[in-house]
Amino acid sequence: MALNSKIPEGPIxxxxxxxxxxxxxxxxxxKRHIDIIVVGTGLAGGSAAATLAELGYNVKAFAYQDSxxxxxxxxxxxxxxxxxxxxxxxxxxYRLFYDTVKGGDYRSREANVYRLAEVSAxxxxxxxxxxxxxxxDYGGLLDNRSFGGVLVSRTFYAKGQTGQxxxxxxxxxxxxxxxxxxxEMFNRHEMLxxxxxxxxxxGIIARxxxxxxxxxHSAHAVVIASGGYGNVYYLSTxxxxxxxxxxxxxxxKGAYFANPCFTQIHPTCIxxxxxxxxxxxxxxxxxxxxxxxxxxKNIEDAKALQQRKMKPTDIPEENRDYFLERRYPAFGNLVPxxxxxxxxxxxxxxxxxxxxxxEAVYLDFASAIERYGKTQAKIHNLENPSKEKIYxxxxxxxxxxxxxxxxxxxxxxxxxxYKTPMMIYPATHYTMGGIWVDYNLMTTVDGLYCIxxxxxxxxxxxRLGASALMQGLADGYFxxxxxxxxxxxxxxxxxxxxxxxxxxxxxxxxxxxxLHFFINNKGEHSVDYYHKKLGxxxxxxxxxxxxEKGLIEAMAEIKExxxxxxxxxxxPGNLYEMNPxxxxxxxxxxxxxxxxxxxxxxxxxxxxxxxxxxxxxVELDGEQKGEAKRNDKDYAYVAAWEYKGEPAxxxxxxxxxxxxxxxxxxxxxx
Amino acid sequence: xxxxxKIWRQxxxxxxxxxxxxxxxxxxxxxxxxxxxxxxxxxxxxxxxxPVAFDHDCREGIxxxxxxxxxxxxxxxxxxxxxxxxxxxxxxxxxTITIEPFRASAFPVLKDLVVDRTAFERIQQAGGYISVNxxxxxQDANSIPISKHAADEAMDAATxxxxxxxxxxxxxxxxxxxxxxxxxxxxxxxxGQIEAADRVRxxxxxxxxxxxxxxxxxxxxxxxxxxxxxLDNIARMNRELMKASI
Ligand SMILES: Cc1cc2nc3c(=O)[nH]c(=O)nc-3n(C[C@H](O)[C@H](O)[C@H](O)COP(=O)(O)OP(=O)(O)OC[C@H]3O[C@@H](n4cnc5c(N)ncnc54)[C@H](O)[C@@H]3O)c2cc1C
Ligand code: SF4
Ligand code: FES
Numbered sequence: 001m002a003l004n005s006k007i008p009e010g011p012i013x014x015x016x017x018x019x020x021x022x023x024x025x026x027x028x029x030x031k032r033h034i035d036i037i038v039v040g041t042g043l044a045g046g047s048a049a050a051t052l053a054e055l056g057y058n059v060k061a062f063a064y065q066d067s068x069x070x071x072x073x074x075x076x077x078x079x080x081x082x083x084x085x086x087x088x089x090x091x092x093x094y095r096l097f098y099d100t101v102k103g104g105d106y107r108s109r110e111a112n113v114y115r116l117a118e119v120s121a122x123x124x125x126x127x128x129x130x131x132x133x134x135x136x137d138y139g140g141l142l143d144n145r146s147f148g149g150v151l152v153s154r155t156f157y158a159k160g161q162t163g164q165x166x167x168x169x170x171x172x173x174x175x176x177x178x179x180x181x182x183x184e185m186f187n188r189h190e191m192l193x194x195x196x197x198x199x200x201x202x203g204i205i206a207r208x209x210x211x212x213x214x215x216x217h218s219a220h221a222v223v224i225a226s227g228g229y230g231n232v233y234y235l236s237t238x239x240x241x242x243x244x245x246x247x248x249x250x251x252x253k254g255a256y257f258a259n260p261c262f263t264q265i266h267p268t269c270i271x272x273x274x275x276x277x278x279x280x281x282x283x284x285x286x287x288x289x290x291x292x293x294x295x296x297k298n299i300e301d302a303k304a305l306q307q308r309k310m311k312p313t314d315i316p317e318e319n320r321d322y323f324l325e326r327r328y329p330a331f332g333n334l335v336p337x338x339x340x341x342x343x344x345x346x347x348x349x350x351x352x353x354x355x356x357x358x359e360a361v362y363l364d365f366a367s368a369i370e371r372y373g374k375t376q377a378k379i380h381n382l383e384n385p386s387k388e389k390i391y392x393x394x395x396x397x398x399x400x401x402x403x404x405x406x407x408x409x410x411x412x413x414x415x416x417x418y419k420t421p422m423m424i425y426p427a428t429h430y431t432m433g434g435i436w437v438d439y440n441l442m443t444t445v446d447g448l449y450c451i452x453x454x455x456x457x458x459x460x461x462x463r464l465g466a467s468a469l470m471q472g473l474a475d476g477y478f479x480x481x482x483x484x485x486x487x488x489x490x491x492x493x494x495x496x497x498x499x500x501x502x503x504x505x506x507x508x509x510x511x512x513x514x515l516h517f518f519i520n521n522k523g524e525h526s527v528d529y530y531h532k533k534l535g536x537x538x539x540x541x542x543x544x545x546x547x548e549k550g551l552i553e554a555m556a557e558i559k560e561x562x563x564x565x566x567x568x569x570x571x572p573g574n575l576y577e578m579n580p581x582x583x584x585x586x587x588x589x590x591x592x593x594x595x596x597x598x599x600x601x602x603x604x605x606x607x608x609x610x611x612x613x614x615x616x617x618v619e620l621d622g623e624q625k626g627e628a629k630r631n632d633k634d635y636a637y638v639a640a641w642e643y644k645g646e647p648a649x650x651x652x653x654x655x656x657x658x659x660x661x662x663x664x665x666x667x668x669x670x
Numbered sequence: 671x672x673x674x675x676k677i678w679r680q681x682x683x684x685x686x687x688x689x690x691x692x693x694x695x696x697x698x699x700x701x702x703x704x705x706x707x708x709x710x711x712x713x714x715x716x717x718x719x720x721p722v723a724f725d726h727d728c729r730e731g732i733x734x735x736x737x738x739x740x741x742x743x744x745x746x747x748x749x750x751x752x753x754x755x756x757x758x759x760x761x762x763x764x765x766t767i768t769i770e771p772f773r774a775s776a777f778p779v780l781k782d783l784v785v786d787r788t789a790f791e792r793i794q795q796a797g798g799y800i801s802v803n804x805x806x807x808x809q810d811a812n813s814i815p816i817s818k819h820a821a822d823e824a825m826d827a828a829t830x831x832x833x834x835x836x837x838x839x840x841x842x843x844x845x846x847x848x849x850x851x852x853x854x855x856x857x858x859x860x861x862g863q864i865e866a867a868d869r870v871r872x873x874x875x876x877x878x879x880x881x882x883x884x885x886x887x888x889x890x891x892x893x894x895x896x897x898x899x900x901l902d903n904i905a906r907m908n909r910e911l912m913k914a915s916i
Contacts, residue, residue: 054803066786066787066788067788067790070728070735074728075728075733124811125808125810126804126808128861129800129814129861130799130802131855133821133825134821136818139815141812142811159829161732164732165825172799176801178795185791240726273700276698276701278702278704278705282730407750408730411731411748411755412702526712570715572714572719572720578781580723
């Protein structure tokens with residue numbers, strides 16, 4: 001099947017407006033007869049469910065947690081971008097569009113990104129109207145901060161809990177519709193397959209995670225908003241339950257999977273402490289507004305730090321290497337994530353890491369505390385303030401901005417980051433790749449949509465900070481409600497979709513067989529045993545830097561591990577009860593397939609772009625020596641994979657990317 | 671360190687539960703409490719026993735899933751943390767640790783340490799929102815200036831993660847801290863004023879219907895709340911309720 005991205009005609013500025021003016025609508029009386037399933041209640045699914053219900057459709061929403069409010073969007077810390085230009089620093093729709101395309105290393109679809117930038121400002125209006133308590137300045141207006149990869153301040157935030165507040169906003173909008181009976185909420189339910197009837201998505205098979213019952217649900221359209229697949233690495237900043245099952249199941253039923261190798265390794269996470277580690281904790285990118293990243297200049301100092309014979313505060317200014325400021329003077333500590341992560345890895349690989357494992361760099365707030373302290377002293381008219389006074393005043397400001405993050409750090413590491421620099425190291429954080437969708441956010445299956453982190457769309461090969469929240473809410477509040485209507489206008493005469501049909505029978509049978517297999521297998525190793533092994537292969541060979549040899553090995557090793565899993569996995573308990581091990585088994589089984597496709601995609605893309613760094617493709621000389629080298633001639637396309645039975649047999653379809661409004665150039669942050 | 675764990679085991683909501691003893695060895699002080707539970711569960715799976723079911727997801731103190739009652743305290747002995755943020759450095763070699771679910775008649779046990787907190791959902795559905803359409807046709811965000819002080823206070827109230835530790839801690843199983851926090855967030859903001867009276871009435875009515883007890887001002891909830899939600903929120907809710915009834 002040839003990919004048709006369905007980008008509307010016309011100049012980029014007018015595409016979305018023209019599109020909205022000409023699509024088919026469903027009249028309010030007919031909406032009452034149309035059902036929509038939304039899988040996932042994070043920012044994307046939650047905002048979509050609320051808006052679709054408000055428009056009058058009957059929505060059934062699903063989440064594996066016990067409340068929509070607990071979707072992993074809740075954990076987003078730093079903020080959400082919007083081209084409001086409240087700061088008057090030259091921001092505009094075009095600039096947000098440009099930054100996002102450039103930040104994504106020119107691997108995203110221009111028309112989608114422009115639309116995202118266009119609706120971004122509206123998101124903030126919407127959220128404020130809902131009562132989201134964004135940070136404000138003393139004049140009562142909204143405050144902004146800066147994120148990596150841009151030269152303006154356009155990030156709105158609510159302390160270090162922006163995702164929480166935005167999700168609670170979407171959740172409150174959902175609650176309003178649940179109360180009106182327009183959303184039926186299925187908490188503690190996991191979608192285990194999609195059901196297609198005559199080529200169209202018509203429902204799902206879900207498991208009630210309390211009773212273990214297998215249920216059938218039908219609808220006129222199905223929306224997948226199940227989040228990212230970062231847990232394919234086992235350790236990531238995702239929640240323990242974050243998974244690829246919904247996305248992978250629809251992939252197997254015909255939805256193409258795009259750019260799986262585009263994964264974001266976030267530079268500022270708390271380093272690992274031991275083998276028992278179950279997840280990694282992010283320290284928000286917003287910290288790079290004020291924190292300075294460094295390692296020692298001298299290898300002897302690094303050695304001493306690793307052996308704990310020295311403290312970071314013992315190292316004088318002149319012996320510190322602020323390597324981001326050194327390498328990228330224009331953007332300094334605020335270079336995009338992929339660039340910052342690789343630079344940290346480069347220093348640690350060269351032996352300059354600062355903790356026992358040699359896998360950590362410092363993020364230091366001492367100069368910020370001093371700078372803020374001095375400003376505060378001025379504001380309060382203090383003459384000759386003491387060092388301690390300046391520290392206290394500065395600490396107060398830093399606490400106000402990042403207090404909860406500092407507390408989180410202290411609880412985990414048992415060190416006080418106001419006194420000694422934080423230690424950080426890159427970790428898997430976000431997946432730019434995902435289900436391929438067209439301009440309408442529809443997958444390659446009719447009536448099957450995919451939104452939020454689960455789809456591949458706007459972030460190309462690297463996502464800029466604070467843009468995922470923006471995308472999730474744009475998709476759910478402002479884009480999907482229009483595009484899905486265009487499709488559903490053909491469904492007004494369809495009538496209720498029955499669930500007692502052969503298609504549902506078969507899907508349910510497959511799901512049950514698989515679950516029975518797990519319970520009855522009585523193998524040797526726990527599910528976590530396999531998940532950890534998969535994670536290690538992924539991190540070592542498909543991680544921050546990749547090469548042909550490693551990727552070929554990874555594919556073979558993952559396949560072998562998968563075969564062993566299906567022979568030897570051990571799942572205790574029964575099907576018809578609450579059984580967390582059984583839930584994990586299904587998710588890990590899917591990761592074991594996705595991981596191989598991921599490696600295959602990384603192998604085929606023999607260029608370095610964004611988060612995907614191929615050791616074979618670096619600049620050899622000139623100002624950019626050692627930086628990633630993109631290859632636009634051969635790879636300026638979206639790689640969309642079609643499922644063919646085995647991940648290794650997946651067939652590649654290319655969506656060629658056209659850059660009409662932005663000139664393709666090398667990304668430089670120097 | 672080596673520890674003895676006394677854990678509440680209950681097959682499902684109809685079964686009768688009981689405390690069961692387990693031993694774990696070689697626990698590192700750097701582990702989180704839930705990582706220690708992972709070690710136990712891996713041990714149980716390997717020996718063919720049923721692992722202990724417990725709720726958790728984000729493991730960074732924000733989703734509100736985790737909910738263990740440890741040594742007689744919701745979220746355990748540390749202050750200002752959720753169960754997932756509790757670290758083993760709070761315990762010492764040879765300790766015996768009792769682990770129970772968050773108990774309240776409005777939070778029935780589903781299995782082992784997992785409870786049903788959907789009563790909180792229904793309270794929110796009764797009025798925990800502002801009735802604006804999500805159409806995007808709202809006024810510009812900066813046309814509603816809000817004093818920094820009010821915005822910060824609303825934010826503090828909105829920080830509640832809905833974990834239910836306040837209920838589990840309270841001898842009356844009162845949900846006033848949780849409901850007070852939500853009512854306060856909106857009461858402090860101009861956007862929330864229009865529906866303020868109905869909101870507080872409906873949310874409190876639903877809270878009573880769910881079987882949560884009354885507040886007798888013991889203040890235990892505030893101490894155990896992992897997010898530092900202050901008792902002022904309860905006072906504010908009572909004022910709002912008074913206002914609504916005149
Ligand atoms: C620690 C952290 C910090 C971040 N900080 C920022 C930030 O500051 N700014 C920013 O822009 N982005 C940030 N991000 C990224 C951003 O938070 C996510 O990309 C975004 O929230 C994803 O939203 P979502 O709605 O697509 O998915 P999620 O919020 O992950 O929601 C997924 C939903 O799907 C459900 N689900 C999944 N599988 C199934 C299934 N099989 N059946 C039923 N339901 C299912 C889940 O229950 C859940 O409701 C951060 C991410 C992390 C991990
Ligand atoms: S008030 Fe505190 S203890 Fe109660 S639900 Fe909210 S966060 Fe948990
Ligand atoms: S697991 Fe999310 S708060 Fe503890």
